Amino acid sequence: MAAPARRLCHIAFHVPEGQPLARDLHRLFGFQPVAVREAGGWRQLALRSGDAVFLVNEGAGPREPLYGLDPHHSVSSAANLCFDVDDAGAAARALAARGCRVPVPPVRVRDAQGAASYAVVSSPAGNLSLTLLERAGYRGPFLPGFRPVPSEPGPGWVSHVDHLTLACTPGSSPALTRWFHDCLGFQHLPLSPGEDPELGLRVVAGSGRGGLRLTALQAGPDNAVPTLVLAESLPGTTSRQDQVEQFLARHQGPGLQHVGLYTPNIIAAAQGMVVAGGRLLTPPEAYYQQPGKEKQILAAGHKPSLLARQGILLDGDKEKFLLQVFTKSLFAEDTFFLELIQRQGATGFGQDNIRALWQSVQEEAARTQET
Structure with a gap:
């Protein structure tokens, strides 16, 4: 295997500006906002319920959203799976050697809570891409580049x-x-x-x-x-x-x-x-x-x-x-x-x-x- 997945970090969605997905996940399904990033035409909101994390990428900036890839898909969709790997750079090189397309080569992001590296690989399953993430030791609530969002404890419906x-x-x-x-x-x-x-x-x-x-x-x-x-x-x-x-x-x-x-x-x-x-x-x-x-x-x-x-x-x-x-x-x-x-x-x-x-x-x- 080229890049063994260790853990699912999050599932990312791509929606146009004003689409109510983030609001619905919070109000209707018990997910709590934990971190947000607003930059480059994107609003990225991470929501959590137990260990399940959804990242809603809203908008359409001129550059790729952090930790993902804009698929330019014609309809809103769950467009990315982010997996923890041991070494994002080595994983990206190994997949490229197998003929996989790596539209986002390894990137390193750092803030006051630590650093993380990631790369994005295209999958053969339609518009679904895969983010390979290396974040050992990061201490923040989500990932580097996001600021925490204060929220109340959720209802605990999902683990x-x-x-x-x-x-x-x-x-x-x-x-x-x-x-x-x-x-x-x-x-x-x-x-x-x-x-x-x-x-x-x-x-x-x-x-x-x-x-x-x-x-x-x-x-x-x-x-x-x-x-x-x-x-x-x-x-x-x-x-x-x-x-x-x-x-x-x-x-x-x-x-x-x-x-x-x-x-x-x-x-x-x-x-x-x-x-x-x-x-x-x-x-x-x-x-x-x-x-x-x-x-x-x-x-x-x-x-x-x-x-x-x-x-x-x-x-x-x-x-x-x-x-x-x-x-x-x-x-x-x-x-x-x-x-x-x-x-x-x-x-x-x-x-x-x-x-x-x-x-x-x-x-x-x-x-x-x-x-």
Whole structure:
């Protein structure tokens, strides 16, 4: 591997001036401002919830924003993943030697709290770039060049980033898997026994209705890097676009579709976000009416009516369960969204939820047409 990732530092967004993303992350989803930088036509605000950090780059300056790259993308998006590495300069040289494009060569930034070095590499996943950051010993609240922002303690709904999901074009997952393996040291994480890393996990929604191919990747042991999930559509006969196809069309190419945020109490987090004005997706009633779903929810120690009212999905069996709920898109283009996830012993990503949701949406649409 050329530049093994050690830790996810932050996820950066690029939005035009006046876009309400930073305000919404704070007011609706419990992220607290920690540091800001205003220079060169950019306003860069870092917000934190637990160990999850989002950097909102707002504006469009003549130079690149600090610690990132302006992708000049036509729609707002989550455009950059920043990873801690041992040596940013060596990592950039190693990736360049592998043929990777390094649009921002190594830069060193210093302030009164210390120094950091970084470089930005283009990824093969649409407009997504990767920042390789070396910041050992930095003592400030975020990174050199930012000033701290006083804020009150947050609600604590989110503790860390659980996973990152890329929406990919059909057939691109094997090449992306190899790139993340060779360049950043990610390894295939089987989601089912005996899974072929070239094929991933096929989540088939039903006869002729397509489905998804999921390929999970994880960094090496002892690294604080979230799981990376590649999602691409399977061919089907239905004329309805699935979630990945919709993202590709509205985002105008592949990219970071959603971030899974871990919460120790999904019921409290979902309720708090709704009270604050956050919009969560509500699954069709058919999801909760599946045979055995009520029994499954009770076995996990939850009330079916409460989960249904909050739109929380539950997957798993025996003593291992996974709870999920999704926000509506954070952008007008209906692209990027957030996922809240709570694990009760489960390690997957709700494969049965994907299948069941797909089928229940189709059944609900059919009933609507009949009436």
